[in-house]
Amino acid sequence: MPSEKAAGEISENGTSSQSSTFIKQEDLASGKWLKLSNVYYADPTGRQRVWEVTSRTTKVAGDLPDAVVIIPILRRNLHYDCTILVKQFRPAFCKYTIEFPAGLLDPNETVETCAKRELKEETGYTGVVKHSTPASALDGGMSNSTAQFLTVQIDGDLPENQNPEQKSDEGEFIEVLTVPMDELLSKLNEYSTEGMVVDSRLYMYALAMEHTKGMVQPKTPK
Numbered sequence: 001m002p003s004e005k006a007a008g009e010i011s012e013n014g015t016s017s018q019s020s021t022f023i024k025q026e027d028l029a030s031g032k033w034l035k036l037s038n039v040y041y042a043d044p045t046g047r048q049r050v051w052e053v054t055s056r057t058t059k060v061a062g063d064l065p066d067a068v069v070i071i072p073i074l075r076r077n078l079h080y081d082c083t084i085l086v087k088q089f090r091p092a093f094c095k096y097t098i099e100f101p102a103g104l105l106d107p108n109e110t111v112e113t114c115a116k117r118e119l120k121e122e123t124g125y126t127g128v129v130k131h132s133t134p135a136s137a138l139d140g141g142m143s144n145s146t147a148q149f150l151t152v153q154i155d156g157d158l159p160e161n162q163n164p165e166q167k168s169d170e171g172e173f174i175e176v177l178t179v180p181m182d183e184l185l186s187k188l189n190e191y192s193t194e195g196m197v198v199d200s201r202l203y204m205y206a207l208a209m210e211h212t213k214g215m216v217q218p219k220t221p222k
């Protein structure tokens with residue numbers, strides 16, 4: 001296991017990941033939802049570099065995530081536990097994607113309120129937040145966009161969850177998929193084979209579950 005390093009300490013390969021510093025940001029273009037900027041920074045040797053970065057214009061505050069992703073766990077009597085996924089057309093791919101329910105944080109909204117609202121809007125279900133992650137990077141090579149992942153347990157036997165009705169926003173056409181947790185990875189592989197684009201975080205969640213079951217043995221580094 002690598003030993004912990006103090007700030008600015010030089011690692012085995014002669015670099016320090018902690019000594020790159022921000023210089024300035026230059027905005028190149030902005031639309032209603034996204035902005036493209038050049039970020040100038042100094043690398044650990046002092047050399048100035050530039051990186052193209054996209055960001056969301058909807059960002060509420062630097063320390064809050066752009067988005068909330070919901071990991072729904074649907075529990076019902078006499079049923080295997082399921083998760084709830086959403087299928088929608090994503091113009092970035094011009095294809096349908098399979099994702100966990102998710103959405104952008106509104107101003108003055110907590111992540112918990114946002115998770116429950118988005119779950120209701122996109123799937124019709126009502127649930128209880130059981131766990132929340134810190135904000136984490138969504139695509140660090142191209143964007144400063146972040147999300148918090150909230151596990152929401154849905155009691156499928158409650159009256160309000162018997163006939164869940166979506167409250168879709170204008171222009172939102174979402175198909176709800178109920179998938180048994182035990183079959184998640186194989187279903188995602190099926191969707192992928194059928195030409196849909198599976199969200200990488202959802203895929204990694206399913207793969208990690210398989211790893212813990214011991215069905216796929218992660219390679220031990222030599």
Ligand SMILES: Nc1nc(=O)[nH]c2c1ncn2[C@H]1C[C@H](O)[C@@H](COP(=O)(O)OP(=O)(O)O)O1
Pocket residue numbers: 033034102103104105169
């Ligand atoms: N990159 C985007 N381009 C757009 O033309 N419109 C966009 C972008 N990102 C968000 N939006 C708009 C469109 C909808 O009104 C909402 C959708 O947001 P939300 O449902 O919260 O999030 P997603 O599930 O990620 O679509 O925002």
